[in-house]
Amino acid sequence: MNFRLLQVPQLFENFKKDFKFSRPVYQLSLRELRVKKSTWGLFLLMFFPWLIEMIIFVYAVLPTNSLINVSNAPNLTNGGFWRTYYRIHLDTVLPYFVTMATLLIGTSMYQDEIKDETISYIMTKPIKRSYIFLQKFLAYFKVITLITIPAVVIQYLTAFLFTARYDSAFNYSRPLIDLPTLLYINIFDLFLVVISVIVITSTLGAIFIFTGLMVNRPLLLNLFLGFSILIEQILIDLIDNRIEPLYLGINILARQVLGFETVFPNFFLRREIPYFDQFSSYVSWIIVLALTIFIGFTQSSKKEFT
Amino acid sequence: MEFKEICKEGIYINRIKFNNVSKFYGEIIGLNEVSFSFNKGIIGLVGTNGAGKSTTIKLCTSLIKEDIGTVTVNGEEIWLNYDYLSKMGYAAEKDRQFNWMSGREFLEWNGKMFNLDSQTLTKRIKSILDLVGLKDAADRKIQGYSRGMRQRIKIGQTLLNDPEIIFVDEPMSGTDPLGRIMIADTFTRLYKDLGATIVLSSHVLHELERLSTSLIIIDQGKLVAKGSSEQIREKLSGFPRKFRIHCDNSREVLKSLVDLVIDITIKSDGVLDITTKKFYDVENQLLQIQKSGVSTIFEFYPLDSDLNSVYSLLKAPIPEEEELMQ
Numbered sequence: 178m179n180f181r182l183l184q185v186p187q188l189f190e191n192f193k194k195d196f197k198f199s200r201p202v203y204q205l206s207l208r209e210l211r212v213k214k215s216t217w218g219l220f221l222l223m224f225f226p227w228l229i230e231m232i233i234f235v236y237a238v239l240p241t242n243s244l245i246n247v248s249n250a251p252n253l254t255n256g257g258f259w260r261t262y263y264r265i266h267l268d269t270v271l272p273y274f275v276t277m278a279t280l281l282i283g284t285s286m287y288q289d290e291i292k293d294e295t296i297s298y299i300m301t302k303p304i305k306r307s308y309i310f311l312q313k314f315l316a317y318f319k320v321i322t323l324i325t326i327p328a329v330v331i332q333y334l335t336a337f338l339f340t341a342r343y344d345s346a347f348n349y350s351r352p353l354i355d356l357p358t359l360l361y362i363n364i365f366d367l368f369l370v371v372i373s374v375i376v377i378t379s380t381l382g383a384i385f386i387f388t389g390l391m392v393n394r395p396l397l398l399n400l401f402l403g404f405s406i407l408i409e410q411i412l413i414d415l416i417d418n419r420i421e422p423l424y425l426g427i428n429i430l431a432r433q434v435l436g437f438e439t440v441f442p443n444f445f446l447r448r449e450i451p452y453f454d455q456f457s458s459y460v461s462w463i464i465v466l467a468l469t470i471f472i473g474f475t476q477s478s479k480k481e482f483t
Numbered sequence: 484m485e486f487k488e489i490c491k492e493g494i495y496i497n498r499i500k501f502n503n504v505s506k507f508y509g510e511i512i513g514l515n516e517v518s519f520s521f522n523k524g525i526i527g528l529v530g531t532n533g534a535g536k537s538t539t540i541k542l543c544t545s546l547i548k549e550d551i552g553t554v555t556v557n558g559e560e561i562w563l564n565y566d567y568l569s570k571m572g573y574a575a576e577k578d579r580q581f582n583w584m585s586g587r588e589f590l591e592w593n594g595k596m597f598n599l600d601s602q603t604l605t606k607r608i609k610s611i612l613d614l615v616g617l618k619d620a621a622d623r624k625i626q627g628y629s630r631g632m633r634q635r636i637k638i639g640q641t642l643l644n645d646p647e648i649i650f651v652d653e654p655m656s657g658t659d660p661l662g663r664i665m666i667a668d669t670f671t672r673l674y675k676d677l678g679a680t681i682v683l684s685s686h687v688l689h690e691l692e693r694l695s696t697s698l699i700i701i702d703q704g705k706l707v708a709k710g711s712s713e714q715i716r717e718k719l720s721g722f723p724r725k726f727r728i729h730c731d732n733s734r735e736v737l738k739s740l741v742d743l744v745i746d747i748t749i750k751s752d753g754v755l756d757i758t759t760k761k762f763y764d765v766e767n768q769l770l771q772i773q774k775s776g777v778s779t780i781f782e783f784y785p786l787d788s789d790l791n792s793v794y795s796l797l798k799a800p801i802p803e804e805e806e807l808m809q
Contacts, residue, residue: 198598201592201595201596201598202596204595205592205595205596208592209581212583293579294575294577294579295579295580295581297544297546297573297575298575298580298581298592298593298596298640299596300545300546301544301545301546301568301571301573302568302593302596302597303565303566303568303569303597304565304596305565306563478563481546481547481548482541482546482547483508483541483546483547
C-alpha cells in the first residue's frame with residue numbers, strides 16, 4: 178500500500194509528460210472541427226428554434242397578446258407566455274438540437290478519420306492512444322460548449338427580456354416579486370441551465386466518442402443511446418395507458434429526450450423536488466462522465482485500425 | 484545533402500521478424516501462418532489485391548495486432564511499442580490526407596505529433612519539400628494536388644522524425660512513369676544516404692523488382708517467395724510478360740517498341756497491349772518517348788494474368804531465408 182502511494186507523484190509526472198506530448202492531437206482535432214462545414218452548420222442550427230419562436234412572437238403573439246394571461250400568472254415559473262415560450266424552448270425544443278449536436282460531433286471525433294483513413298497519421302505516431310482519447314474528448318468539450326451554450330444563453334435571455342414586458346412579475350404594482358430577487362433567481366437559474374447543458378453534453382459526448390472509436394457503425398447505436406430515455410418513457414407511458422397522439426408528439430417525445438427530464442424539471446419545479454434531488458442528478462451524470470472517460474482512457478488502446 | 488545533415492544515423496532497428504503470424508478479419512484470413520524476417524535494405528512486398536500486403540504493413544506499424552504468432556522488432560513486440568513508433572515512418576495506401584491543409588501544414592502537423600521543436604521541424608520540412616520536389620506547391624491546399632503530388636507529400640511526412648524504418652503502402656499507385664522514377668530515386672537516396680530501411684508494397688512486381696534489395700511475395704495470405712531481387716529477377720528473366728500502355732500517340736509508341744516486343748496489339752486508340760521478355764528495355768524506351776515529347780505515356784502496367792503467372796513461377800523452391808536476407 179505504502180509502495181503504491183510512493184508511486185503517485187511519479188504517476189502524476191508521467192501523466193503530465195504524456196498529456197503534454199499528446200497536445201498536438203487536441204490542437205489538430207480542434208482545427209479539424211473548425212474547418213468542417215457541419216460544425217458551423219450545427220452552431221447556426223442551434224439558433225433555429227430561437228429564430229422560429231422569435232418570428233412567432235413578433236407576428237402572432239405580440240399583436241394579439243393571446244398567450245399572455247397576466248391574471249393567471251401566480252409566479253414566474255407558471256406564467257402565461259413565460260411558460261409557453263421559455264419552457265418550450267429550454268425544456269422541449271432545445272434538447273433535440275443539443276442532442277443532435279452532441280451526437281454528430283461526438284460520433285465524428287474518431288469516425289471521420291477512420292472513414293477517410295487519415296487516422297493512421299495519428300495512430301502511427303508515438304503518442305499513447307489513451308491520451309489521444311483524452312485529447313479528443315477535450316477538443317470535443319471545447320467545441321460542443323461553444324456550439325450549445327450561446328444558443329442556450331440567448332434563448333434564456335430572450336425569454337427573460339420579452340416576457341418581462343408582459344409577465345406580471347414585472348408589474349411593480351403587484352407585490353409578487355421584486356426586481357433584485359427576480360434577477361437573482363434568473364441569473365442562478367441560467368447558471369444552472371448552463372452547467373446542466375455542459376454536464377449532459379460532456380457525458381453523452383464521452384460515450385459517443387468512445388462508441389465512435391470502438392464500434393464500426395456507431396451512429397445507429399448512438400442514436401439509440403441518445404434517445405433511450407425517450408424510448409423508456411414511451412414504454413412507461415404505454416404501460417400506464419397515458420399515450421395520446423398530441424401528448425406523445427409534442428410533450429413526451431421532446432421533453433424526455435436524453436434525460437433532460439432528470440435535470441431540467443428541477444429548474445422549473447424546484448419547489449416540488451427537494452434540492453437534494455437536483456444535486457444528486459448532477460452527481461449521477463458526473464459519475465457516468467468520469468466512468469466513461471476512465472473506460473475510454475483504458476480501453477481505447479485496444480482498438481485496431483484495419 | 485541537407486537532409487542528411489540534420490538527421491542521425493539509425494542504430495535501433497536491426498531486424499523485424501514475423502514468427503508464424505496469422506491475422507483474421509472475422510472469417511476472412513488476412514495472413515496465414517507467415518514467417519519471415521528482414522534487416523536493412525529496400526524491401527519490396529508484392530502481392531495481388533487482398534494478398535495480405537497491407538495486413539503485413541499494418542502489423543509492422545502497430546495499427547493492428549496479430550491473432551496468432553509474434554511480430555517483433557529486435558525481439559520486442561511491435562504492438563503499441565511507442566519507442567519503435569518514434570523511429571518509424573508510415574504512409575498508408577490511400578492518398579487521403581487532410582485535404583483542407585496545405586502541403587506544408589500537413590508536414591507541420593505530422594511533425595508536431597513527433598514533438599519536434601519548431602526550429603528542427605522547419606528545417607526538416609524545408610529539406611523534405613526539396614527532396615520530394617514539392618517546394619513550389621508547399622503552400623497550396625492538398626485538395627488541389629495531383630495524385631502523384633499526394634503520393635509524394637505522403638512519402639514526405641514519413642521522413643519527419645528521421646526514421647530508421649519507413650513503410651509505404653503502394654507508393655507507385657496512380658503515378659505516371661516519370662513520377663515512379665522520381666519516387667524510386669527518393670527511396671534509393673534515403674536508403675543510401677540515411678541508411679533507413681524502406682518497406683514498400685505493390686501489386687505490380689516490376690515496380691519493385693529493380694528498386695528493392697529484397698523481395699517478399701505474398702498471395703492469399705501465404706508467403707509465396709522471398710529472396711534478393713537478383714534471385715527473383717533471375718527467375719523471371721526469359722519469361723514473357725504482358726503489359727498494357729496508355730498513351731496519346733499509339734502509332735509512334737508502336738514504332739519505337741517494335742524491336743523489343745514479341746507481340747503487340749492496338750486495343751483501342753491510345754491503348755496498346757505488349758508481350759515482352761525485355762521489360763527493362765521497354766521501360767527505358769517508354770521513358771525516352773516521354774522525355775522526347777513524341778508521346779505522353781499515361782500508364783504502363785502488367786496485366787493481371789501476367790502477375791498470376793509470375794506467382795506460379797515463383798512458387799518453385801527458392802533458397803533459405805537466412806541466406807537471402809543477410
